[in-house]
Amino acid sequence: MTGTFVGMPAFPTAARDALADSQLRGNLARATGTIRAKRAAAVAEVPEWEALRAAGAAIKDDVLLHLEDYLVQLEASLTASGATVHWARDAAEACAIVAAVAKAHDADEVVKVKSMATQEIGLNEALAEAGIAAWETDLAELIVQLGDDLPSHILVPAIHRNRAEVREIFQRAMGTAGRPAPDGLTDEPAELAAAAREHLREKFLRAKVAVSGANFAVADSGTLVVVESEGNGRMCLTLPEVLVSVVGIEKVVPTWADLDVFLQLLPRSSTGERMNPYTSTWTGVTPGDGPQEVHVVLLDNGRTRALADQVGRQALRCIRCSACLNVCPVYSRTGGHAYGSVYPGPIGAILNPLLRGVGVDDQVDSLPYASSLCGACYDVCPVAIDIPSVLVELRSQVVDAHRGGLPGGEAAAMSAASWVFGRARRLAAAERVSGLTGRLATRLARRLPGPASAWTDARDLPTPPRESFRAWWRRTGGGGDA
Amino acid sequence: MSARDEILGRVRRALADADRSSPPVSRDYRVTPPDGADLVALFVERVTDYRATAVVVPDADVSAAVEAALAGRRPIVPDGLPWPVDGLADTGQAAAELDAVDAVVTGAALGIAETGTLVLDHGPGQGRRALSLVPDVHVCIVRADQLVYGVPQAVALLDPARPLTWVSGPSATSDIELDRVEGVHGPRTLHVVVADSFRA
Ligand code: SF4
Numbered sequence: 001m002t003g004t005f006v007g008m009p010a011f012p013t014a015a016r017d018a019l020a021d022s023q024l025r026g027n028l029a030r031a032t033g034t035i036r037a038k039r040a041a042a043v044a045e046v047p048e049w050e051a052l053r054a055a056g057a058a059i060k061d062d063v064l065l066h067l068e069d070y071l072v073q074l075e076a077s078l079t080a081s082g083a084t085v086h087w088a089r090d091a092a093e094a095c096a097i098v099a100a101v102a103k104a105h106d107a108d109e110v111v112k113v114k115s116m117a118t119q120e121i122g123l124n125e126a127l128a129e130a131g132i133a134a135w136e137t138d139l140a141e142l143i144v145q146l147g148d149d150l151p152s153h154i155l156v157p158a159i160h161r162n163r164a165e166v167r168e169i170f171q172r173a174m175g176t177a178g179r180p181a182p183d184g185l186t187d188e189p190a191e192l193a194a195a196a197r198e199h200l201r202e203k204f205l206r207a208k209v210a211v212s213g214a215n216f217a218v219a220d221s222g223t224l225v226v227v228e229s230e231g232n233g234r235m236c237l238t239l240p241e242v243l244v245s246v247v248g249i250e251k252v253v254p255t256w257a258d259l260d261v262f263l264q265l266l267p268r269s270s271t272g273e274r275m276n277p278y279t280s281t282w283t284g285v286t287p288g289d290g291p292q293e294v295h296v297v298l299l300d301n302g303r304t305r306a307l308a309d310q311v312g313r314q315a316l317r318c319i320r321c322s323a324c325l326n327v328c329p330v331y332s333r334t335g336g337h338a339y340g341s342v343y344p345g346p347i348g349a350i351l352n353p354l355l356r357g358v359g360v361d362d363q364v365d366s367l368p369y370a371s372s373l374c375g376a377c378y379d380v381c382p383v384a385i386d387i388p389s390v391l392v393e394l395r396s397q398v399v400d401a402h403r404g405g406l407p408g409g410e411a412a413a414m415s416a417a418s419w420v421f422g423r424a425r426r427l428a429a430a431e432r433v434s435g436l437t438g439r440l441a442t443r444l445a446r447r448l449p450g451p452a453s454a455w456t457d458a459r460d461l462p463t464p465p466r467e468s469f470r471a472w473w474r475r476t477g478g479g480g481d482a
Numbered sequence: 483m484s485a486r487d488e489i490l491g492r493v494r495r496a497l498a499d500a501d502r503s504s505p506p507v508s509r510d511y512r513v514t515p516p517d518g519a520d521l522v523a524l525f526v527e528r529v530t531d532y533r534a535t536a537v538v539v540p541d542a543d544v545s546a547a548v549e550a551a552l553a554g555r556r557p558i559v560p561d562g563l564p565w566p567v568d569g570l571a572d573t574g575q576a577a578a579e580l581d582a583v584d585a586v587v588t589g590a591a592l593g594i595a596e597t598g599t600l601v602l603d604h605g606p607g608q609g610r611r612a613l614s615l616v617p618d619v620h621v622c623i624v625r626a627d628q629l630v631y632g633v634p635q636a637v638a639l640l641d642p643a644r645p646l647t648w649v650s651g652p653s654a655t656s657d658i659e660l661d662r663v664e665g666v667h668g669p670r671t672l673h674v675v676v677a678d679s680f681r682a
Contacts, residue, residue, distance in 0.1 A: 068493045140657035238612050448507075
C-alpha cells in the first residue's frame with residue numbers, strides 16, 4: 001500500500017464523493033448484503049449465542065481491567081517458549097523493531113499476513129524507506145497493494161473493486177512486483193485467485209522473514225493465534241526462518257481455555273462460516289517445525305489512551321470481525337474510504353478518536369458524527385460493544401475540545417443533544433417511540449448554532465424524520481438499492 | 483525509561499480510577515452436547531459443506547480409501563502414520579522441494595463434528611506443518627473415536643504447547659465480489675477419510 005489516509009477530507013466531504021460513485025455503492029450494497037445474510041444464518045445455528053457474547057465481553061473486560069498483570073504474564077510465557085518480546089510505545093518504534101529484525105537477517109523483503117495492526121502503524125511504508133519490500137499475501141490486500149489503493153473494509157479490503165477491475169490491476173501490476181499475470185487472464189474469480197497463487201508462491205518459497213499480527217495472544221500459555229481463509233497465513237507462519245508478530249496490547253486473552261469462546265464468536269461473526277478454513281496457533285519456537293526465530297512486538301500506539309477512557313475503554317474488546325461494518329447503514333452507502341483510516345465503519349468511528357485523541361485532527365473529530373445511532377452495530381457485535389453510547393460520549397468530548405476550555409452555547413447544546421440521542425437510541429431500540437425520536441432530534445437540530453467548528457461542519461445528515469431510522473430501515477431495507 | 487516500563491506505567495495510570503472488580507465469566511455457553519448425537523454423520527455433513535470430500539470406512543479399508551482419494555498421485559507420508567500408505571518419506575525436504583510433491587497423507591489430533599474441522603497438532607503421523615501445507619492435495623485420516631462435538635470439547639483436549647493447524651475445508655477466498663473460490667494458497671483439494679470399524 002503506497003496510498004495513505006493522511007490528509008483525507010473529513011467524513012462528510014469524503015462521504016459525499018463516495019455516495020456519488022454509483023459503481024462503488026452497487027459493489028458495497030451487494031457485498032454487505034451477502035455477508036449480513038451469511039452471518040445471520042451462522043449465528044442462528046447456535047442457541048447459546050448470547051451466552052457466548054456475554055462470556056466474550058466479560059473475558060475481555062477482565063483482561064482490560066487487569067491488563068498490566070496479563071501483559072507481564074504473557075511476556076513471561078512467550079519468553080519461556082523461546083520467543084523474543086519487544087515493546088513499542090508507538091508506530092515508529094514498532095516499525096523500527098520490525099525493520100531491525102529484517103536487517104539482522106539481510107532481508108530486503110518480507111512476506112506479510114493480513115494484519116490490522118501493521119496497517120495501523122504504516123509498516124509497509126516504513127519498511128520501504130528502510131529498503132525492504134513488504135509483500136501483502138492476502139488476496140484482497142494484494143489487490144489493494146498492486147492497485148496502489150487503500151483498504152476499505154476490515155475483512156474484505158478490496159470490497160470496492162469488482163472482478164473486471166481486479167483483472168485489470170493484475171495484468172498491469174503483477175509484472176512489476178514479480179511473476180506477471182498469465183496471458184489470457186479472464187475476470188473469473190477462480191482464475192484471478194489462481195493467478196494470485198502463482199504470483200505469490202515464489203515469494204513464499206524464498207522469503208526469509210515473515211510479518212504477521214495475531215487475533216489472540218494467550219497469557220497463560222504464550223500462544224499466538226491467526227485466523228484466516230486462504231492459507232497465505234499458514235505459508236507466512238510456517239515457511240520463513242524468522243517470524244515477527246505485531247500484536248496490540250489489547251489482544252490478550254487470559255487462558256488457553258478462553259479460546260473456546262472466541263473461536264466460535266469470530267468466524268461466525270466475520271465471514272458467516274461455522275469455522276474459517278484455517279486457524280494457526282503457535283507457542284514460541286517448535287524445534288524442527290516452522291520459524292526458528294520468533295519475535296513478538298507488543299504495541300501500544302494509543303491503546304493506553306483508549307484504556308483511560310471510562311466509556312470508550314470497551315472499544316478495546318473488539319476482535320475485528322467487521323460485522324458492525326456490514327450492518328451499518330452509513331458504511332454500506334459510503335464505503336470504507338470515507339472514514340480515512342484503516343479502521344472504518346462503526347468501530348472506526350470510535351476507535352480512531354479513542355486511539356488518537358480528539359481536538360487534534362478534524363478528520364478524526366468528524367468520525368463520531370458518521371452515524372445515525374441506530375444501534376445495529378451494538379446488536380451484532382460479538383463482544384457487545386455499545387458503540388452508540390461511545391459515539392455519544394465522544395461527540396461531547398469533541399465539543400469540549402473545540403470550545404477551548406470556555407463553556408460555550410454550542411457545547412451545551414451538543415452535550416444535551418448527545419444525551420438525548422443516547423437516550424433516544426435506547427428508546428428506539430425498544431421501538432415504542434419511533435416518532436418521538438424524530439421530533440426531539442428536530443428540535444435540537446434547529447437549536448444548534450452555525451458552522452463554527454468541525455462538528456457543525458460534520459453535521460451533514462438531514463434532519464431526522466419522524467419515523468426512527470431503525471424503523472425506516474426495517475421497512476424499506478434502506479432505500480432499495482441493496 | 484524502557485518502552486516496557488513506560489507502557490506498563492501508562493496502563494497503570496489509565497486504570498487508576500477504574501473499578502477493577504471484574505464480573506465473573508459465566509461459562510453457560512459450554513452446553514452439554516445433544517444426547518446420542520451421531521458425531522460421524524454430523525462431521526461428514528459439515529465437512530462436505532465446505533466442498534471437501536469425506537468417506538467413512540472400516541479401519542481395514544483405510545489404505546484403499548486413501549489410494550482412491552489420491553487418484554494416482556504420489557504423496558509424501560509423515561513418520562508414524564498408523565495406516566500403510568505408499569509414498570515419499572519426510573526427509574526434511576525444503577519448501578521448494580515440497581512444492582514439487584503432488585499430495586500429502588496425514589492423520590489428525592481430533593475432529594470437531596459441529597464445525598467440520600480437523601485439528602492437526604503435528605505429532606506422529608501428522609508431520610511438520612509444511613508437509614500438510616505446500617502439496618496441493620491433502621488426504622486426512624481421522625478415527626471416529628477422535629471426533630468431539632464442538633469447539634469447547636476440542637479446546638479442552640488440545641495442548642497449546644504444540645503448534646496447531648485447524649482445517650475446515652480446502653483453502654478458500656471470498657475476496658473478489660464475495661464470490662467463494664476454493665483453493666488459494668493452502669491445499670486446493672481436501673479429502674477426509676473417517677476410520678470407523680463399528681459402523682462399516
Ligand atoms: S466492534 Fe464488534 S462488531 Fe465491530 S469489528 Fe469489533 S468486534 Fe466486530
